[in-house]
Amino acid sequence: MLKFLRTTAAWRLSIWTTLAFALGTALAFSIVYSFVAKTLQSRSDAWLSGEAEVLARVSANTPRDNLYNRTVGELAELAEQESPDERTASGQSLNSVFFLLSDPKSDQTPLWVGPGSDDAFLKAIQRTKLISGIPQPMIVEGWPTSFRVVSRNENGVTVYLGLSSRSAEYLLRTLALRFLVLWGSTVLMGFLISYLSAYRTLLRVQRITDTVAHIGSQDLGERLPQTANSDEISRLARTFNRMLDRIQSSVNELRSVTDAVAHDLKSPVTSVRGTLESLLSGAPNEKWRDSVGEAVEGLDRLLSLLDTTLDVAEAQAGALRLDRSAVDLSLVVRQMLDLYRPAMDEHHHELVLDLEDRVIVDVDWALLDRALSNLIENEIAHLPPGCQITVRLRSQGDSATLVIEDNGPGFPSDIKIRAFERFVRGKHSRGHGLGLAFVDAIARAHGGNVSISDRPGSGAVVTLSLPPYALPRRATLPGNSSMNRSTPHDRG
Numbered sequence: 001m002l003k004f005l006r007t008t009a010a011w012r013l014s015i016w017t018t019l020a021f022a023l024g025t026a027l028a029f030s031i032v033y034s035f036v037a038k039t040l041q042s043r044s045d046a047w048l049s050g051e052a053e054v055l056a057r058v059s060a061n062t063p064r065d066n067l068y069n070r071t072v073g074e075l076a077e078l079a080e081q082e083s084p085d086e087r088t089a090s091g092q093s094l095n096s097v098f099f100l101l102s103d104p105k106s107d108q109t110p111l112w113v114g115p116g117s118d119d120a121f122l123k124a125i126q127r128t129k130l131i132s133g134i135p136q137p138m139i140v141e142g143w144p145t146s147f148r149v150v151s152r153n154e155n156g157v158t159v160y161l162g163l164s165s166r167s168a169e170y171l172l173r174t175l176a177l178r179f180l181v182l183w184g185s186t187v188l189m190g191f192l193i194s195y196l197s198a199y200r201t202l203l204r205v206q207r208i209t210d211t212v213a214h215i216g217s218q219d220l221g222e223r224l225p226q227t228a229n230s231d232e233i234s235r236l237a238r239t240f241n242r243m244l245d246r247i248q249s250s251v252n253e254l255r256s257v258t259d260a261v262a263h264d265l266k267s268p269v270t271s272v273r274g275t276l277e278s279l280l281s282g283a284p285n286e287k288w289r290d291s292v293g294e295a296v297e298g299l300d301r302l303l304s305l306l307d308t309t310l311d312v313a314e315a316q317a318g319a320l321r322l323d324r325s326a327v328d329l330s331l332v333v334r335q336m337l338d339l340y341r342p343a344m345d346e347h348h349h350e351l352v353l354d355l356e357d358r359v360i361v362d363v364d365w366a367l368l369d370r371a372l373s374n375l376i377e378n379e380i381a382h383l384p385p386g387c388q389i390t391v392r393l394r395s396q397g398d399s400a401t402l403v404i405e406d407n408g409p410g411f412p413s414d415i416k417i418r419a420f421e422r423f424v425r426g427k428h429s430r431g432h433g434l435g436l437a438f439v440d441a442i443a444r445a446h447g448g449n450v451s452i453s454d455r456p457g458s459g460a461v462v463t464l465s466l467p468p469y470a471l472p473r474r475a476t477l478p479g480n481s482s483m484n485r486s487t488p489h490d491r492g
Contacts, residue, residue, distance in 0.1 A: 010202050014195035022187045029179050036175060040168040041148070045135040048150040051079045052133075052161040056152035059101055059159055069111050072101060076113040079161075096164035098147075100125070103157050114162075125149070125160060138162065145169055204233045208240065322364040322445060326469045329359045329400055330393055333372065337391065340376050348386045349379075355393040359400045362469035363446050371442045374435040375404055375462060383408040387459075399448065399465040407459040411452060419452055439464070 059072050076099035098114025098121055112118035124140045128149070135150040149162040211224050223244060224237040333355060344351055361368075379389055383406055392403040411419060420440035436450075443450045448466040455461050 008199065008202060010195055010199040013198040014191055017194045017198075018187055018191040021190050022183070025183055025186065029183065033172065033176065033179075037168070037172055040171060044148050044163050044165075044168065045150075048135050048148060048161055048163055049133065052150045052152040052159055055079060055099065055101075055161060056154040056157065056159040060154035060157045072111055073099075073113050076101075076111075080113070096143075096147075096166060098160075098162045100160040100162075101157065102160070105156060121162070130160075137165070201233070208233070208237055212240065322367070324362050324364055324446075327361055327363050327365050327368065329361045329363075329368075329402065329466070330355045330357055332365070332369065333391065333393060333402065336369070336372050336376060340380065343380050344389065347380060347383070349383065350386075350388040352388060352390040355391065356395055359393055359395045360469040361400045361466045363466060364442075367442050367445075368466075371439045371464075374439050375464070378435055379404065379406060395468060398468070400468055402464040402466075404462045404464075405455055405459065407455065407457070410454055410458060410460040416452060420450070 055072070055076060058075055062068055062071055079099070080097040096115055098118075099112070100114070100118065100121065101111035103110075110118070110122070112121075114121065120141050120143075124138050124147075128136065128138045130136055130138075130149060130151045132151050132153050135148045137146045138149045139146050143164070145164055145166040147162040147164050149160060152159045152161075208224050211222065223241045334353075337351065337353070341351065383389070387406050387408045390403075390405040392401075392405070394401050394403075410416075419436050421437060436452075440450050443464060443466065446466055448464070450462065450464045453461045453463070
């Protein structure tokens, strides 16, 4: 699952979209929550101020007789019943109202109407600096919620009226809880919708990617699927198809030019070679035969140079024709080394093999054979006698890696950085500087790569990586007897 998430951008797009939506809705709720809280407080403050003013006037104007406390107390209880009636879902009342009348001129205890004893409320009033007529919060010991309290002074009589904040807090808590449930559900649904939308859109991009990845020099006629829509992805597909049309036309022209050049050059060279071979059979003396033989060998090298140069040019232009098949690279390498072992023994080279069995690659076998020949011939041609050549082959999941390592002098520093360029060769090299360029071009044409590095101590390391072949069940590979040395690539 984590690997799938890393390979698609749909979840990243969805997360950012959902995060923006979640933050926006949370901000909107915060504003609404603040507005509701202020509205509830304003409503309770308005009720407190109005009732406190009425109670203060009644308390100041009622005659101070034996019925005074009863009259004021009944009025306070009536005011309590008129308070905003908030209840829980089970019907429990959330209101807690208290009334306290304090008259400094009277010897009687303050008149108290409210829940429980007035001791905790008196202490809280004494701690709180109340401003007459302005509702203020007050904490009462033993009560879980605060009170909104207002005081009114009328003719020396002070009236305190308080309303518990429990109902407001309950309403706000209920509102927040319901919002969280709604917000979470909406965010989750929004994420799923945005993910599916992004995934379906990116799926079209993935189809384009897959199609482009399968388009190679052998199948330039394939095109991207187009829809009737005129959105960005459809325009991208049409642009790709127009680009592929131009590339196909250019590649076809390049192939035509290279085939024509190869034919026009090889025909006279082949004719001259045939004439020289005829002369060679009837040469009058040994000196004459040697000269004609050298001329024939020179023409053969010219044909090989021509083939290699055109192959490198086509490979670098992405126009090289590849006849891919499943090839056991370990078998090819063994046969190649067996072929060159006499030459290595002649130079007193020690050959060390460390080859993993059945390393299957998807390559053009003839071109791979020529590339391996170039690598081994380079080792033989440029190493002094008595060196050790180590050949290792490993299959490493996403590639098959062939490593050729020696303990010779290594590559000169000025050659190493340009070793894969055409016609780059050392001072004492008798070649044309196309061997490694050809190997690099063939590796890239197959989707692989080749690199060179220094061996610790002294020597050089050449590493060739090729794509593996996904071997189908019961598939057969080319047999041992059929993997003979290939002839030079014919362009005639």
